[in-house]
Amino acid sequence: MTKPLIALGLEGSANKLGVGIIRHPPHPISSFKPRPPAEILSNIRHTYNAPPGEGFLPKDTAQHHRQHVASLVQQSLAEANLTSSDIDVICYTKGPGMGAPLQSVAIAARTLSLMWNKPMVGVNHCIGHIEMGREITGATNPVVLYVSGGNTQVIAYSNQRYRIFGETLDIAVGNCLDRFARTLCIPNDPAPGYNIEQLAKKGNILLDLPYAVKGMDCSFSGILAKCDEYAAQMAKGTLTDPNTGEKITPEDLCFTLQETVFSMLVEITERAMAHVGSNQVLIVGGVGCNERVQEMMGSMAGERGGSVYATDERFCIDNGIMIAHAGLLAYSIGQTTDLVDCTCTQRFRTDDVWIGWRND
Incomplete structure (x- = not known):
């Protein structure tokens, strides 16, 4: 050119x-x-x-x-x-x-x-x-975590292809968050995932959820089903913290969901980093705007002597x-x-x- x-x-x-x-x-x-x-x-x-x-x-x-x-x-x-x-x-x-x-x-x-x-x-x-993520952040050859409403993939470049090392086996992580927002009737404006993130910042009780990681693949449908079950119990006033007896709030459920699914994403990304020998992680897709997933990924990458690259909502x-x-x-x-x-x-x-x- x-x-x-x-x-x-x-x-x-x-x-x-x-x-x-x-x-x-x-x-x-x-x-x-x-x-x-x-x-x-x-x-x-x-x-x-x-x-x-x-x-x-x-x-x-x-x-x-x-x-x-x-x-x-x-x-x-x-x-x-x-x-x-x-x-x-x-x-x-x-x-x-x-x-x-x-x-x-x-x-x-x-x-x-x-x-x-x-x-x-x-x-x-x-x-x-x-x-776009590579252009904006300057990441050279990172492991890519692509997380959005329709996709969840762990990707790395090799021989003029972006190779998929792990992905969701059912629904995408963004779809899981969006559908739980519907369960709680959380507004879609500006985005259901963003509104879940804001509620999760106020939650502090972590409930048990399925943890479905299989190698570098993951599954979210069972987690969503369990969260829907918790939401129904909460609506009846029967859902409490098993340790303190304190009633569970929507904020606690959003906190629980985020902590669980993001822990899964961090695990499969770290496994891919070890596999390809990379110390860079680039997070792309709509869910990549979430400050909590960036924080958790940063902690993992920092322990490996690496770094995380992410963009804001514009990109x-x-x-x-x-x-x-x-x-x-x-x-x-x-x-x-x-x-x-x-x-x-x-x-x-x-x-x-x-x-x-x-x-x-």
């Missing part, structure tokens, strides 16, 4: 609709020097929130994306002080994610591509999180800029997606993607 390249990214795999614009400085492909930092020109997001006690349905989420995508693209261009002629490539989330919302964004990307006569790049959502939570960035990395080495192939898929494995822009 011998000239600056600018990409517009569209993300809509779940209830967040994101539009971002990024510029990569000139950097010859043959150069062995590190690529100069990318310049974030715009990063706008609009969230669909369902009422408390309910989850977001695919059809409602897709309608939200269709309603807002055009205005978000206009806002993004205005914020970046650009016009459509300045954009080199349109990048969009190909998957994984919810089918109907993904389709809405894919249609928007195809429409912009045809209107502006620009090439397209379909991006793996997980790769977007990883590459942890689903956003368009991560899609623009990962798409532009692919575009810089000649990868594009033909119009007929600009589809989406709910199942798109992290290790399916060839990482041709890395040669380490």
Whole structure:
């Protein structure tokens, strides 16, 4: 790449609709020097929130994306002080994610591509999180803990692939937190996981929960079922601390849930670090914003002489800029997606993607 390249990214795999614009400085492909930092020109997001006690349905989420995508693209261009002629490539989330919302964004990307006569790049959502995390934090070759509403994976790079060393065997950790928020009728605004985190800070009684770690894999459905059982007992006033007899509160249940699932995540991440010989951990995905999981992971990494890298909600939570960035990395080495192939898929494995822009 011998000239600056600018990409517009569209993300809509779940209830967040994101539009971002990024510029990569000139950097010859043959150069062995590190690529100069990318310049974030715009990063706008609009969230669909369902009422408390309910989850977001695919059809409602897709309608939200269709309603807002055009205005978000206009806002993004205005914020970046650009016009459509300045954009080199349109990048969009190909998957994984919810089918109907993904389709809405894919249609928007195809429409912009045809209107502006620009090439397209379909991006793996997980790769977007990883590459954005690496870009923002400067982590070189970390073990990646990818934790979100739809995904829980422990990942490390090897031979131009991001290899999955461990993952959830049923539901994702973010889905576990979100569904328990519904049980307690915790508001979805700004996010159910965030609201659980705030309640957990006020809890101090730790109850017994299943602890399901199997090698580097983990399971959360049994934990959720037990938490729902505790919540029903609490509603009847029959749930007490077995040691003191003190009544259990919603804050205690949120504290218990977080401490248990985050301990599991720390264990499988440490096992992966030992396996690949890394002393860096990069936490990405919406759950990665949680201060408690960052604190627990930091304690573990510190004991190993390592360090933890994480970003704030601008880049942890689903956003368009991560899609623009990962798409532009692919575009810089000649990868594009033909119009007929600009589809989406709910199942798109992290290790399916060839990482041709890395040669380490």
